[in-house]
Amino acid sequence: MAVEVSVIATSSLGDRSYLASDGQVGVVVDPQRDIDRVLYLAGEKGVRITHVVETHVHNDYVSGGLELARITGARYLVAAADEVGFDRAPVSDGDVVPVSDGVRLRVVGTPGHTFHHLSYVLDEATDGGWQPVGVFTGGSLLFGTTGRTDLLGGGHAHELAHRQHASAKRLADLLPDGAQVWPTHGFGSFCSASQSDAPESTIGREKAKNPVLRLAAEEFVAETLAGLDAYPAYYAHMGVANAAGPAPVNLTPVTRADAAELRERIAAGQWVVDLRHRKAYATSHLAGTVSLGLDGPMSTWLGWLIDWGTPITLLADTPDQVTDAQRELVRIGIDRPAAHATGDVDAWAVDPGQIRELPMADFPALAAAQAGNTPAGLPTPDVVLDVRMTNEWTAGHIAGAVHVPLPDLPKRLTDLPAGTVWVHCGSGYRATAAASLLTNTGRRVVVINDKFDRAEPAGVAMADQG
Numbered sequence: 001m002a003v004e005v006s007v008i009a010t011s012s013l014g015d016r017s018y019l020a021s022d023g024q025v026g027v028v029v030d031p032q033r034d035i036d037r038v039l040y041l042a043g044e045k046g047v048r049i050t051h052v053v054e055t056h057v058h059n060d061y062v063s064g065g066l067e068l069a070r071i072t073g074a075r076y077l078v079a080a081a082d083e084v085g086f087d088r089a090p091v092s093d094g095d096v097v098p099v100s101d102g103v104r105l106r107v108v109g110t111p112g113h114t115f116h117h118l119s120y121v122l123d124e125a126t127d128g129g130w131q132p133v134g135v136f137t138g139g140s141l142l143f144g145t146t147g148r149t150d151l152l153g154g155g156h157a158h159e160l161a162h163r164q165h166a167s168a169k170r171l172a173d174l175l176p177d178g179a180q181v182w183p184t185h186g187f188g189s190f191c192s193a194s195q196s197d198a199p200e201s202t203i204g205r206e207k208a209k210n211p212v213l214r215l216a217a218e219e220f221v222a223e224t225l226a227g228l229d230a231y232p233a234y235y236a237h238m239g240v241a242n243a244a245g246p247a248p249v250n251l252t253p254v255t256r257a258d259a260a261e262l263r264e265r266i267a268a269g270q271w272v273v274d275l276r277h278r279k280a281y282a283t284s285h286l287a288g289t290v291s292l293g294l295d296g297p298m299s300t301w302l303g304w305l306i307d308w309g310t311p312i313t314l315l316a317d318t319p320d321q322v323t324d325a326q327r328e329l330v331r332i333g334i335d336r337p338a339a340h341a342t343g344d345v346d347a348w349a350v351d352p353g354q355i356r357e358l359p360m361a362d363f364p365a366l367a368a369a370q371a372g373n374t375p376a377g378l379p380t381p382d383v384v385l386d387v388r389m390t391n392e393w394t395a396g397h398i399a400g401a402v403h404v405p406l407p408d409l410p411k412r413l414t415d416l417p418a419g420t421v422w423v424h425c426g427s428g429y430r431a432t433a434a435a436s437l438l439t440n441t442g443r444r445v446v447v448i449n450d451k452f453d454r455a456e457p458a459g460v461a462m463a464d465q466g
Contacts, residue, residue, distance in 0.1 A: 014188025055138025086245035112164025113139030113147030134180025142186035177204025234303035257339035278432035311338035367459035382419025424448035
C-alpha cells in the first residue's frame with residue numbers, strides 16, 4: 001500500500017499535525033496535546049503508531065508527543081541538541097529512521113524557526129529504491145512563507161532569519177519539485193511570519209511562490225524582520241512546558257458555578273469568559289464578563305490577554321461548548337478552568353441589574369455619525385478605537401482613530417480619550433472583546449460589528465498613507 005498522510009488540523013491555533021501510515025504502522029508528527037483525536041484516527045485507519053516525532057520544541061502550543069509516545073509505546077523522536085527533561089530518541093541531521101519495510105524518515109537539520117529545528121523527509125520504497133513523497137517542515141518552509149524567527153528573543157531574530165533562508169534553500173535543493181510540503185504552522189498561527197496562501201503545496205510550487213526561495217538572503221532577512229508583529233504573550237510558557245515534559249490532560253467537567261459564585265469571582269477580579277457568539281453577547285450578557293466566542297480563536301486571545309495563572313470561569317449555552325473550550329485551553333497550558341455555567345443568561349445573575357446590553361453598529365452607521373447623523377438609538381462617537389494589530393493598522397486605518405492593539409488594551413484602559421468609544425477590528429470579534437473590557441471599566445461603548453474592508457466604501461474617511 002502506498003504511504004498515506006492524513007492532516008489533523010487545529011484551526012483555532014492555525015496549526016496542523018499529521019499521521020503518515022502504510023496501512024500497518026504510523027508516524028505522528030507534531031501532535032497537539034489532546035491526543036485522543038490522533039488515537040481515534042489511527043484506530044479508524046487500523047494502524048499502530050510506532051513513531052512520534054517533533055520538528056521543534058513548540059512555542060505556540062503544548063505538545064502531546066510525550067504522552068502519545070507513552071500510551072502507544074512509540075519511539076519519541078526529538079532533536080538531540082534540545083535539552084529536555086524526559087527520555088526520548090535523540091535524532092540529528094543526517095539520521096535515517098526506518099519505520100517499516102516500505103517507509104522511512106530522513107532527518108534534515110533546518111534551523112531558523114528555532115536553533116535546533118528539524119524537518120523529516122518521508123521516503124517510500126519503490127522498485128528502484130527509495131522515493132521521497134514529501135517533507136514535514138514544522139516551522140521551516142511553510143506555504144508561501146516561513147516560520148517566524150523571533151520567538152527565542154529579538155536578539156536572535158536576525159541570525160535565525162539567515163538560517164531560515166539557508167534551510168529553505170537546502171530543502172528545495174534536496175527534494176524534487178513534486179515532493180509534498182507538510183508544515184505545522186502557517187494556517188493562522190502567530191508562529192508564521194505571514195499567513196498561508198494555499199491549502200496544500202509542493203516544493204515546486206514553493207520555488208515559484210515563496211519569497212524565501214525567490215529572494216537573496218539579505219533581502220529575505222530584511223523583509224522578514226520588517227514584517228514581524230507581536231505574538232501571544234502565553235508563548236513564553238509553551239517552550240518551557242514542552243522542554244520539561246507536559247503532564248497528561250484532564251478534560252473531565254469542571255465544577256458548576258451558581259449566580260452568587262459568579263458574582264464573587266467577577267468581584268475578585270477573576271476572568272469570567274462568555275463563549276457565546278458576539279451577537280448573543282451584545283443582546284444580553286452578565287456584567288463584568290469578557291466576550292470571547294468559541295466561533296473565533298478564543299484560546300489565543302484569552303491566553304494573550306490574561307495574567308498567566310488568573311482563574312478562568314466559562315459561560316456558555318451548552319455543556320458541550322464548555323467541553324470544547326476546555327479542549328482549546330489545554331492546548332495552550334490552561335489545564336483546568338475554575339468553574340463553568342450554562343443555560344439562560346438571566347440565571348447567571350443574582351439580580352436583573354447585572355444583565356447588560358452592548359450596542360452594535362456597522363461602518364455605514366459610523367460614516368453617518370461622523371457626518372452628524374448618528375443613527376437613532378446609538379450614542380455619538382467621541383473616540384474611534386482600532387484594536388487591530390500594528391501590521392493591519394499600518395496597511396490602512398480610519399482618519400483620526402486611536403490605535404491600541406487588543407493585547408495591549410488591558411494595561412491601557414485608562415489611556416483612552418474621554419467619551420463614548422466606537423471600537424472596531426477586522427470583523428467584529430476582537431472589537432467585541434475590547435468593548436467588554438472597556439464596558440467593565442464603566443465606559444460607554446459601541447461595537448462596529450463589520451468587516452474593515454467595508455469602511456471606506458461606506459464613506460468612512462481613511463488616513464492618508466503617504
